[in-house]
Amino acid sequence: MARLVLLPLFSALLLATAITTSEAFSKTVKAPFPHKPEMLTHLRFYFHDIVSGAKPTTAKVAAGPNTNTSTTGFGLVVVIDDPLTVGPEITSEEVGRAQGMYASADQKSVGLLMAFNLVFTKGKFAGSTASLYGRNQIMSKVREMPIIGGTGAFRFGRGYAQARTFKFNTTSGDAVVEYNVFIWH
Ligand SMILES: *[C@@H]1O[C@H](CO)[C@@H](O)[C@H](O)[C@H]1NC(C)=O
Ligand SMILES: *[C@@H]1O[C@H](CO)[C@@H](O)[C@H](O)[C@H]1NC(C)=O
Numbered sequence: 452m453a454r455l456v457l458l459p460l461f462s463a464l465l466l467a468t469a470i471t472t473s474e475a476f477s478k479t480v481k482a483p484f485p486h487k488p489e490m491l492t493h494l495r496f497y498f499h500d501i502v503s504g505a506k507p508t509t510a511k512v513a514a515g516p517n518t519n520t521s522t523t524g525f526g527l528v529v530v531i532d533d534p535l536t537v538g539p540e541i542t543s544e545e546v547g548r549a550q551g552m553y554a555s556a557d558q559k560s561v562g563l564l565m566a567f568n569l570v571f572t573k574g575k576f577a578g579s580t581a582s583l584y585g586r587n588q589i590m591s592k593v594r595e596m597p598i599i600g601g602t603g604a605f606r607f608g609r610g611y612a613q614a615r616t617f618k619f620n621t622t623s624g625d626a627v628v629e630y631n632v633f634i635w636h
Contacts, residue, residue, distance in 0.1 A: 487607050488636050490635070491610075492605075493631065494576075496536060496629075497536050497543070497617060497630070498534075499536065499541055499627055500531065500626040501534075502529075503620075503625055504625075509530065509531045509533070511527065512528050512529065513526070524561070528553075535569065539618070545573070546571060546572065548570045549567045549568070549583075550568050550570050551566050551568055551583075553587070561588065561590055562586055564587075565586070566583070569581045575604065576605075580601055580603065581610075582600045583597070583599070583632075584596070587614065593614070594613070595613050596612045598610040598611060598634055605634055608636035609636075610633045614628050615628065616628050
């Protein structure tokens with residue numbers, strides 16, 4: 452008898468929970484802050500892609516069956532934790548890291564898919580990140596890639612990065628690349 456009484460009560464509770472959950476799924480309100488973006492930040496730093504030596508900042512994690520014979524290294528996937536410094540020397544002050552990956556994604560010319568977070572560690576942007584996702588034709592003088600978002604100071608951010616190779620060691624494969632990043636946030 453008690454079971455018969457409790458059963459509908461239990462079902463009603465389940466239903467109530469289901470309704471609460473679906474109501475919490477989304478909520479749209481008028482933005483409680485002024486129109487964004489309102490700032491434009493220009494960041495300039497050097498990106499060190501260290502593939503050789505005892506302390507590389509990159510890890511080759513995958514390659515395709517034809518990567519070795521491909522003239523563009525098609526299929527190569529590399530995970531990076533590359534230092535970002537104020538000046539071109541590795542001993543220059545580090546302001547952040549580029550953490551993520553790049554992949555060789557073009558079969559005709561060398562073209563990388565870059566997908567990484569710029570993780571800032573110094574100054575007023577320490578703790579903020581900006582996400583870069585784009586195509587990098589490394590043989591071109593200037594490569595432009597989108598900044599598709601960010602966190603902290605760069606919340607709601609968008610913009611672009613321009614990369615210029617500063618130094619490339621053909622023996623070791625290590626590269627130093629100048630980045631100019633413009634973020635609207
Ligand atoms: C590609 O070359 C690397 C280094 O020479 C070798 O370790 C790897 O087994 C090769 N991969 C294939 C699929 O042939
Ligand atoms: C290039 O890399 C090789 C091998 O690591 C090194 O011996 C050489 O000094 C480097 N060259 C320059 C200009 O840094």
